[in-house]
Amino acid sequence: MSIGSRIVTFFCLFLAALLSYSAIDIACAADPVLPRVVIRHHELFVQIVPHQHVLIVKDRLVLEVPQQKIPIRVSLASTLQIDHIALVQELAGTKSLTLDVPFTIERGPTPESAQQIMIPPQVAAAGLVTLDVHYHGVINDPPRDPRHLRFVTPSETAGHIGPEGVYISSESSWYPDVPESLSTYALQVAVPAGWTVVTQGKAGESRACPARLCRDDNMVMTEWAVTQPSEALTLVANTFVSMSRDWTAKTGQRIRLSTYLFPDDAHLAEEYLDATARYLDAYIPLLGPYPFEKFAVVENFFASGLGMPSFTLLGSGIIKRHYVQPYALGHEIVHSWIGNAVFNRAERGNWVEGLTTYLANYYWHELMGDRAQALDQRRLMVQSYNLHVPPERDYPVAQFTQKLDEHDNAIGYQKAAMLFHLLRQEVGEEIFWRTLKEIVAQYRGRYAEWRDLERVFTEKSRQDLRWFFAQWLEQDGAPVLSLSEAIARPVVGAPVFQLEATIVQSNKLFHLPLQMRIRMEDGHEQILTVPLRSLREAISVTLPARPISIDLDPEFMAFRRIARQSLPPVLNHYVTDRRRSVLTAFTDEPGHPSPFREIVARIETQEQQKLAGERTAIASLAPDGLLPQEGSVLVLGGPESRSGIQSILAHHCGERVALNDRGVTVMGTEHEGAGLALLASCHRVDRPGSVVTVLYAASQQAVAKVARLLFFYGWNSFVLFKDGAVAVRGEWPLVSDRMEVRLDASNPIR
Ligand SMILES: [Zn+2]
Numbered sequence: 001m002s003i004g005s006r007i008v009t010f011f012c013l014f015l016a017a018l019l020s021y022s023a024i025d026i027a028c029a030a031d032p033v034l035p036r037v038v039i040r041h042h043e044l045f046v047q048i049v050p051h052q053h054v055l056i057v058k059d060r061l062v063l064e065v066p067q068q069k070i071p072i073r074v075s076l077a078s079t080l081q082i083d084h085i086a087l088v089q090e091l092a093g094t095k096s097l098t099l100d101v102p103f104t105i106e107r108g109p110t111p112e113s114a115q116q117i118m119i120p121p122q123v124a125a126a127g128l129v130t131l132d133v134h135y136h137g138v139i140n141d142p143p144r145d146p147r148h149l150r151f152v153t154p155s156e157t158a159g160h161i162g163p164e165g166v167y168i169s170s171e172s173s174w175y176p177d178v179p180e181s182l183s184t185y186a187l188q189v190a191v192p193a194g195w196t197v198v199t200q201g202k203a204g205e206s207r208a209c210p211a212r213l214c215r216d217d218n219m220v221m222t223e224w225a226v227t228q229p230s231e232a233l234t235l236v237a238n239t240f241v242s243m244s245r246d247w248t249a250k251t252g253q254r255i256r257l258s259t260y261l262f263p264d265d266a267h268l269a270e271e272y273l274d275a276t277a278r279y280l281d282a283y284i285p286l287l288g289p290y291p292f293e294k295f296a297v298v299e300n301f302f303a304s305g306l307g308m309p310s311f312t313l314l315g316s317g318i319i320k321r322h323y324v325q326p327y328a329l330g331h332e333i334v335h336s337w338i339g340n341a342v343f344n345r346a347e348r349g350n351w352v353e354g355l356t357t358y359l360a361n362y363y364w365h366e367l368m369g370d371r372a373q374a375l376d377q378r379r380l381m382v383q384s385y386n387l388h389v390p391p392e393r394d395y396p397v398a399q400f401t402q403k404l405d406e407h408d409n410a411i412g413y414q415k416a417a418m419l420f421h422l423l424r425q426e427v428g429e430e431i432f433w434r435t436l437k438e439i440v441a442q443y444r445g446r447y448a449e450w451r452d453l454e455r456v457f458t459e460k461s462r463q464d465l466r467w468f469f470a471q472w473l474e475q476d477g478a479p480v481l482s483l484s485e486a487i488a489r490p491v492v493g494a495p496v497f498q499l500e501a502t503i504v505q506s507n508k509l510f511h512l513p514l515q516m517r518i519r520m521e522d523g524h525e526q527i528l529t530v531p532l533r534s535l536r537e538a539i540s541v542t543l544p545a546r547p548i549s550i551d552l553d554p555e556f557m558a559f560r561r562i563a564r565q566s567l568p569p570v571l572n573h574y575v576t577d578r579r580r581s582v583l584t585a586f587t588d589e590p591g592h593p594s595p596f597r598e599i600v601a602r603i604e605t606q607e608q609q610k611l612a613g614e615r616t617a618i619a620s621l622a623p624d625g626l627l628p629q630e631g632s633v634l635v636l637g638g639p640e641s642r643s644g645i646q647s648i649l650a651h652h653c654g655e656r657v658a659l660n661d662r663g664v665t666v667m668g669t670e671h672e673g674a675g676l677a678l679l680a681s682c683h684r685v686d687r688p689g690s691v692v693t694v695l696y697a698a699s700q701q702a703v704a705k706v707a708r709l710l711f712f713y714g715w716n717s718f719v720l721f722k723d724g725a726v727a728v729r730g731e732w733p734l735v736s737d738r739m740e741v742r743l744d745a746s747n748p749i750r
Pocket residue numbers: 009020021022023331335353356
């Protein structure tokens with residue numbers, strides 16, 4: 001990757017309802033030998049000619065040269081040509097003198113790598129040095145379709161200037177840069193009339209570009225000022241309709257909220273502005289003042305979800321889909337503090353995504369008082385780790401740098417988010433939130449690493465947290481918990497029972513608080529939290545009624561390893577199984593292929609990116625209804641194969657779902673009609689860890705309406721659709737973590 005950093009959010013079909021994903025890439029380690037020259041300020045005059053893919057720039061750089069006789073070395077895209085470089089010397093008053101300076105160019109190893117421009121050491125004295133760099137050239141790397149099909153990733157481009165739009169970032173190397181420079185920027189950007197430029201910081205005036213400055217007539221010049229040091233500068237331009245609101249947060253902070261949308265989507269502006277205000281009002285009290293003057297939602301001409309300081313760049317497709325949810329817009333807004341105000345060198349450990357995911361995708365629901373949603377998000381985080389990270393592919397959160405697939409996502413976003421949830425339980429509510437705010441305040445405009453977080457949390461909590469970070473951050477894995485026995489004994493002379501149970505950890509030892517729910521005979525229940533500190537933890541509780549059963553971690557407050565066969569069966573069991581079969585149980589009408597074909601075709605395309613050793617077999621459902629020997633099975637079919645499918649369901653799902661000639665029964669409720677479609681997953685009774693998933697539709701129309709969205713419902717055990725809309729969905733309960741309590745009445749406690 002190139003110099004600087006960027007944030008990329010990946011959109012995933014499987015988890016669209018769960019999370020949004022980002023990765024921050026930063027590279028270019030510091031020169032270990034010489035003290036480094038860094039850039040403190042850029043004053044840029046930029047002309048952009050979209051239909052020619054051309055950029056013409058003068059950049060006045062202020063560099064800090066730490067000592068005499070070190071060469072200045074800056075990088076610039078190889079497609080840009082330096083016209084000349086001059087040293088600027090301030091004279092009395094406002095006058096300055098410019099002297100052309102010599103330079104040499106070193107090409108990178110590949111045609112795409114940036115060129116390195118070297119200015120010899122004798123040119124500049126120590127201290128602040130001002131250089132004018134004049135250059136021009138082409139940036140023309142049209143966005144390509146994403147490579148990954150399981151993820152809908154941002155289209156791939158290193159930057160593009162074209163009639164369809166302009167997007168240039170630090171990855172494009174469109175301005176001279178030095179690694180690890182945190183600079184401020186003043187820009188004047190000229191684009192053709194009708195175009196609008198958006199970048200970081202604050203917009204100033206726009207006016208016609210005078211002929212002496214601009215190469216073409218009819219260009220409009222806009223000023224932008226980035227007054228807070230930033231590690232990279234991204235600039236976009238298009239024919240936007242813009243809308244702004246001068247808004248005051250509940251804390252009194254004034255922030256300009258804007259949208260820059262394409263004319264077709266301009267009507268969505270209010271919705272995005274309202275959502276932005278809602279998130280800012282929620283997160284300012286938690287994280288401290290919003291770090292920028294503005295926040296803008298900007299529509300992009302290619303698929304993306306990019307979070308830059310003070311704006312987010314979202315592809316048209318998702319703008320149209322009302323991308324205002326906590327995992328979406330909320331996540332990008334939290335990055336304003338976490339990642340864009342406090343920086344992270346991701347290659348030294350990426351804590352930014354875990355914390356942002358925790359605060360936005362998860363904590364938002366808690367903050368809004370939606371306990372059910374919050375619980376569901378915790379369940380998804382734990383479940384996602386268990387399905388996407390088999391023990392042999394696990395690695396410590398500390399090693400996560402950026403996300404390439406669901407497996408990285410489950411560690412670097414979801415397990416890392418749960419790390420913060422556990423840390424919050426460890427240090428307590430008040431200290432947790434105070435410390436987060438403190439970290440943002442202390443590290444604003446600076447880089448922070450995991451060890452910095454550990455240090456501040458240790459200081460503020462006055463607890464030794466070394467074991468915590470060693471356990472959850474530096475080692476992989478998660479505790480494997482079970483109850484070995486649970487016995488209740490009546491107490492003589494009192495209307496109470498004594499419950500004794502042992503919690504066993506069968507993996508390596510983890511220290512954690514474990515929640516348990518004890519159900520009692522009188523219908524009441526009691527929630528206990530037990531600090532686990534040994535491999536066998538005995539508990540003894542006095543209860544006001546006879547205990548019947550114990551549930552371990554019923555609300556997913558802990559992070560733990562759960563066997564595949566013990567998790568509620570969902571479509572993602574099928575997706576993550578190493579052996580998969582699709583059984584087709586539908587017929588095509590002459591000239592009209594069944595809409596089920598679309599699903600089969602998509603699965604066939606996805607096969608191309610599977611890991612070695614993974615495969616999907618596609619076959620017809622055998623007349624005897626027998627399933628393949630191994631692995632998970634996806635059965636696709638309609639009424640023509642109803643009895644065959646029903647016998648599979650009866651065998652593996654029991655009475656939870658049933659098909660009949662009127663429709664479908666789910667958990668005892670009957671549903672009827674030609675618009676019905678059912679997606680149901682059950683554990684294979686003969687193959688622990690594998691599932692049978694059935695997609696049954698009462699008519700071709702019913703299939704057509706759900707085919708495209710099938711994998712959105714990867715985390716539900718059952719989804720019943722009526723005319724394409726979800727009527728009911730849910731999970732079969734997780735039964736294996738419940739233990740019945742044995743009553744030992746013959747041995748009362750005296
Ligand atoms: Zn992110």
